[in-house]
Amino acid sequence: MIFDLANPSQLMQAFGPDLLLMAGAMVLMLWAAWRPESHEHQRAVGMGALVLIAATMGLTIWYATRGLSSTLGVIAVDNFRWATDLICLLGAFGAIALSIEYNARERIMPAEAHVLVLFATAGMMVLAAARDLMIVFLGIELMSVAIYVLAGLNRRSPKSAEGSLKYFLLGAFATGFLLYGIALVYGSTGSTNLVEIGQRVVNGNYIVHPMMLVGTGLLLVGFGFKVAAAPFHMWAPDVYEGAPTPITAFMATAVKAAAFATFLRVWLEALGGMGDAWFAPVWWLAAVAMFVGNTVALSQRNVKRLLAYSSIAHSGYLLVAVATGTLAGSAAFLFYLVAYTLASFGAFAIVITVGSTGDVHGNLEDFEGLWSVRPGMAIAMGVFMLSLMGFPIFGGVGFFGKWYLLMAAIEAPRPLTTLAVVLVLTSVVSAGYYLNVLRVMFMKPRPEGAPVVERAGVLTRGVVFATVLAILVLGVIPSRAIGWSRASIPRAPQVQAAAVNAPR
Amino acid sequence: MLVEALALSAVLFTIGVVGVLTRRNAIILFMCIELMLNAVNLSFVALSTLYGATGQVFVVFTMTVAAAEAAVGLAIIIAIFRHTRSVNLQNINLLKG
């Protein structure tokens, strides 16, 4: 069916899954505040949150399978939105599953933590739906404010507080730029609706309009910050290290996914006709992110920081998809996002396990000889590392993710062959630290007196097992996932005049 | 009038940015950021004379969000104050490298 977004009740219907999550989150919030802090309560609320997420996922899938669409309005009703929703919900599910056990171990009592994850997720879903810069702004803030708090969740940890503060200050700073960018784009085009902007850009001569150019640049800054693309990445390592590890995982995957999804939608629907203007900057942003993320990761000793830099590099890879400016790029983007989310989540789950109580064992030395004490964990971590590296079969779906990105890059109307070469060369650099993790785990003996790695809780193990299984299975038979990501491209109500070609 | 308003907005925004870059006190820093946001609001209001109500609606949103941000931000600053007994950002660098 086609939602008429001018009709408030239909607009509400089009918001269905988002509303379900928000409403459920508020109920849980009340329940969380109802009882005094305790582990049982924390756990119960967490489980409730998991159920809620599952329900939302179900509803989202139901929406997605009905072939819905909408008239032109503030939100989009297309498969790209549902796909992004699902990835974010998956991330939230994983984060809460890990949090339940992590928080218990680290004595983080507030049950509201899980609810905050739900609120952040709601923000992401809004972002995924946004087809108006106003909604984009709202979604970003809704997501970010919750994440600022989540990053500082561990009140006993000065690092956690510091990370939270840094994220907050720099995030607000970047929001300023984003907002100014929105204002300038609005000022030059007279609209905040993406599709309308897109049409005006195509019809008018905005390519030489200074206000529009500066506005676009500032939008790029804002999104670049949220997705942690160099040189707007400086906050990421510190915040990732300081935040409780499940939240780090959440930030590295779901937050990034939502921000990127919006980024991509804005770029395709609103700025598609300005390709000449943003092509070079995005190209360089991608290249710099890949280079900086991968090289700096080489000198990291802390695995969480290492993964943070790796996630910066992955932002660079995903920016390649943005740079293509094609629908094929968006399909590649979604596919890559799935691969990346799975591997990152798994990796952080292992970091949690090895970290032990107090999260004190996060350095590479603590992974030494992991194979001899926890072979399953070591092998799983190996798979995650190889997947992030983009290695075929043993790295599972990671390879096909990179493959898809490269294919989109090479087949773009403006071929990105050089950027593809940069991508593979920086991937070689990335092998330097991913393999180092393998080396430490498999080839070094477990040092004398090294701390005992406790057996992880059932939820953590579940996350690890599920991600490994998904990575490996999708690494051998990826066609379903490819089909899904190809079907999940942004579809604007009116025909786009921007240069796009059919995805493969 | 529009041009002047936009110019003022840009100047205010720049002052905010410079403040963020130069000040070391977390609270003052945050106030500079608020300045940036309000500068943008000025732009929105000015532009809405050209394009109608959208800009003004946006300003309302922005102010609301800024208020929420302020609440969370101050809470975070208090949290860090508990640990370091200071809100000077130069003393806050446990995380680096």
Place this chain on the structure above:
Amino acid sequence: MMHPAMIPEGAHPLAATVARFVWLLPLLPLLGFLINGTLAMLGAAKVGPADPSAGHDSDDHGHGAAHGHDAHDAHHAPTRHKYAAITSLVGPGVLVAAFGLAVACFFAMRSVDMERPFLLTLFQWMPVGDLNLTASFLLDPLSMVMVLVITGVGMLIHIFSVGYMQDDPGYPRYFAYLNLFVFFMLVLVLGGSYPLLFVGWEGVGLCSYLLIGFWFSEKANADAGKKAFIVNRIGDFGFLVAMFLMFANLGSLDIATVAEKAVELPMGGAIVTAMALFLFLGCTGKSAQIPLYVRLPDAMAGPTPVSALIHAATMVTAGVYLVARSSAIFSMAPMAQLVVALVGALTAFFAATIGLKQWDIKKVLAYSTVSQLGYMFIGVGVGAYVAGVFHLVTHAFFKALLFLGSGSVIYVMHAAYHATHNHDDAQDMRNMGGLKTYMPVTFYLMWIATLAIAGIPLFSGFFSKDEILGSVFARISHSTLAEATLFGVPGGTILLIVYVLGLASALMTAIYMTRMMLYTFHGPNRTGEAERSHLTEAPWIMTGPLVVLAALAAFGGWLNVPELLSAVGPVGSLDHWLEPVVGEAALRTTLGAAPHVTHQTELMLVGTAIAIAVAGIAFALLRLKPAALVPKKDSPAATGISRVLENKYFVDEGYDAAIVQPTLAVSRAVLWKGLDAGIIDGLFVNGSALLARAFGWMGSQLQTGQVGTYAWVLLIGVITLLGAFTFR
């Protein structure tokens, strides 16, 4: 492997005779090798424990040590090898059988018309593209001569070895190697294509390597073996390149086809000359000519029968055989022929001068061999292929005799020293003297050989040497050689130089051989009081072959009697025999007519040769005083020219300093440590890794933890981006 595809070539008359079993010739020694090799392994080997990584159990230490220590004088260990009896039967037995077959083939060949060679194709070897190589044996008069020499002399030496090596712990291994050598040697001379010939060519080099290093516990022996192989390989490189040239220009590597097509190339052209010269490079390696002769004297480190068989009678003459076999190519390249002759003459002269001052009895013989090989190359070089082959045959007789005789001497000396636990050098002539009283049979037999090599009339060496020198002289004018030039020098002049050098070498040959006989057998005995009682004649199994060889050395000349001496025997038997093979090529060199010198000139030449031989012997007898010699340990170090000669002109040292050490040094310091580890690995590989790390380190240094820094970086990013957007 051998039997499936034996296709008799057309209807060659030999196909119906015993010659169709010619494939058995090499197979017999191969069989011997397999049997003896198995026995050697069975005797020496003790199969290890199932799990070698388990720690050593100390019980076994003693065994290994006992096995290893007496390496120095191992070949006089008291106990015989437990399989010695079988080996003594099999080792020489296969050679006897092979010789019998060879003789049968010979008579079969005599009875048929040998206008074209008998080609026996065994199987397809390398059927690749245009190169349709088959494994085939080529039996023609030339290979027949070689087969007879190899199996005949080889058989005698095998029999001699039964006595000489009887107490050696490596007895079966020795015969295995020796059999293998004969196998490869037969492949060499029977090979129907150059690559197959090359198989034998390298195979004999391999066996030479194994046999020189037979007593490998002594570093010098192992060194000598390795040196022999590597120097040989330098020659083999030449052979290989020659084959490339053949295949690229003639399109085939079959000996017959190559010979057919080579004559279609332009006479004296670059290609055929290069082909000939590269082939000759191969010969210098195998046959110890300048500049690759250095390996042969060292090769005497092997057991003496080996020196006799490989380094005197057969393997080292393979080069001569190759030139004769490739006569078609050489005859098309007069310049190359001049090079061959000149190198041969220089080698003959040069080696002879060194031979004058050697004290080791085998070294004297070694340099003598080098010198005589030079003679053969003079012969084949000037296109007198028959003369060269003839000298090859006679040389095989008398040099084998000399070596085996010296072997008997060494055997006896060694036994004496062993009995008294003396560690003096059993091969140094200064420690010998007056042995004729103790070893009369050896003494007389060796004198026969000495006279033969010196060129005393009616002994075999006289005929062959004379024929070579005569041929050189005859070609000084009216031949393709005389018309060619080498480095601007007319061929006639070069041939004259060759002739003079040949005469000078003949003189020196007579001198040093006489010197050797004098110091060894004449004068007072310098062995030592205690040892003297142990000196005695060698056993019959060793002297027996000597007698046969002496007869051959004495009467071998009858094979090819010159017209001048037609009274002595049938004229030019070998000439007739080899005519189908080399006749055409020889005629090409002499411009189609048989070389002709007047009767007077011929008489004069013969006279000169005789005079020189006699003069040399007389000079040595008069000048040298065996009585004045003192044993090695009491001898003063040589000085002046003697020292230079005694140290072989320091050529080995020169090669070492000029080639070996620089190669090693450059490889180690420049290529390995410098280029490999330094530049490629250090600069590029580790360097780029380091560079990436350096960038990473810089990036992480920027990550100060200060929010202010972060904001600044962010702002710089903003400004850059906006710049990129606005100033495109």
Place this chain on the structure above:
Amino acid sequence: MTAFLSSINYNAWIVPVLLLLPAFGAVGLWAHALLTANDPADKRWREVRVLAFAFFLGEALLSLGLWWSIDTAAIGWQAMVDLSWIPQWGIRFTVGLDGISLTLVLLTTLMMPLAVLGSWTSIRTKPHAYYALLLLLTIGMLGVFVSLDLVLFYVMWEIMLVPMYLVIGVWGGERRLYAAIKFFIYTMIGSLLMLVAILYLGSEASRIAGAPTFSYDFILNNVRLDPTTTLWLFGAFALAFAVKVPMFPFHTWLPDAHVEAPTAGSVILAAIMLKMGTFGFVRFALPLFPSAAMNPAVRSFIIALAVIGIIYGALVALVQPDFKKLVAYSSVSHLGFVMLGIFALTTESMQGALMVNINHGVSTGALFLLIGMIYERRHTRMIADYGGIAKVVPIFATILTIVSLSSIGVPGTNGFIGEFLVLVGAYKTQPLATVISATAVIFAAAYLLWALQRIIYNKLDKPANEGLKDLNWREIGLLVPLLIAIVWLGVYPKPLLDKTEPAARRLVEYVQTGGVKAAVNITHTAR
């Protein structure tokens, strides 16, 4: 035999089965590890090695039928299987054989059991993982030789890195960590650029075909690009292969990897993995980009590198104090011959190159096995630590001598045939390079004989060597097949040469004519 094989429809299933069996094997070993978790380590070790060997042996026996079932003279792929894999991208599971890949597949399947036997007693830590990794490695290696889809090829090409990385890094020598990571990253640089080139080719092919495809046959027959692009793509492929071969100057990973790898690792590296590089040139780089390969500048450049590799490898081998490193550098030299033979582009040299491929696998594989055996006893690879051991270990000494002679290329052994054919064929088109390369016969003799002398000859003067035990029956047994191969291929190489001849000839003709489609179709389009 042929009738029997066709009656069981052998060709239809053999290749997928060969690729799947090791995977089942790995799972089987894993199951064994789980089921026997409480058994004593020694018992588990004894069981798992037998189990692993059974799988390798089964693989070898299964693959033997290919010798008869593959019609190498026929135009087109044999034992071809073509299944859909990722339809959206046109990636298919297409596998098939011709004469060239047949020999390499058999080399792989036959060498693997020997490699396993070679580490029968030396690998005791974590044996399950060790053997499972070797099994996984087999899939990758076989896959490279049979893949007829560029993406499938790339996947196979890459996946063997991880097992090898772990084999070197976990069970290797002292500097194993450095060697392992160097091996991995070195190889990866080349292969990732090849990935981009494959994508580019695929996108061109898809444009022409109107549907996505990465089919080797289709690209071979239809994709014709402008010269500059062709050169770039050729360069990307060539780099990947050159690193693997390894050609000078991309060879420095090899000595480290060889030296530090455990015996089986070295054997597999030398005998099989290096061949993947040369195979890559023969199967992909040359036929896909004939114009680039025939470009005089490119060709001279590659031949120059090959010749430098031949001489350089030999000279550096000459001065190595470590025997394993010496053999590693000798590999650089030998593989230089292969490259010379391939790029000389004559039937003889191409055949020779394929022959050297096999020979090097046999001889160098055997050398590494022997080094492993003596290392297991004496725990040193330094040449200077040995000397005169022929006295105490005569069987070892004899076999080492024979194998060394084969590696030197003494006629009568396999080594000679290959090198001779390469040189004699290459002379026709590259006379100067050939003559220079031929000097390597001297250096080869020098470095190996010198090493041989210092190891098994000379005086037995190190007390530690006196107690050395000779080879046991297992070790002799595993070396005997290699010795037989050395002699057999040296004396009667015809069966092997016949297998590769049609493919080699067609390839040379195809490339020499610059890939003119009409001239010769080196394969058919099967679909």
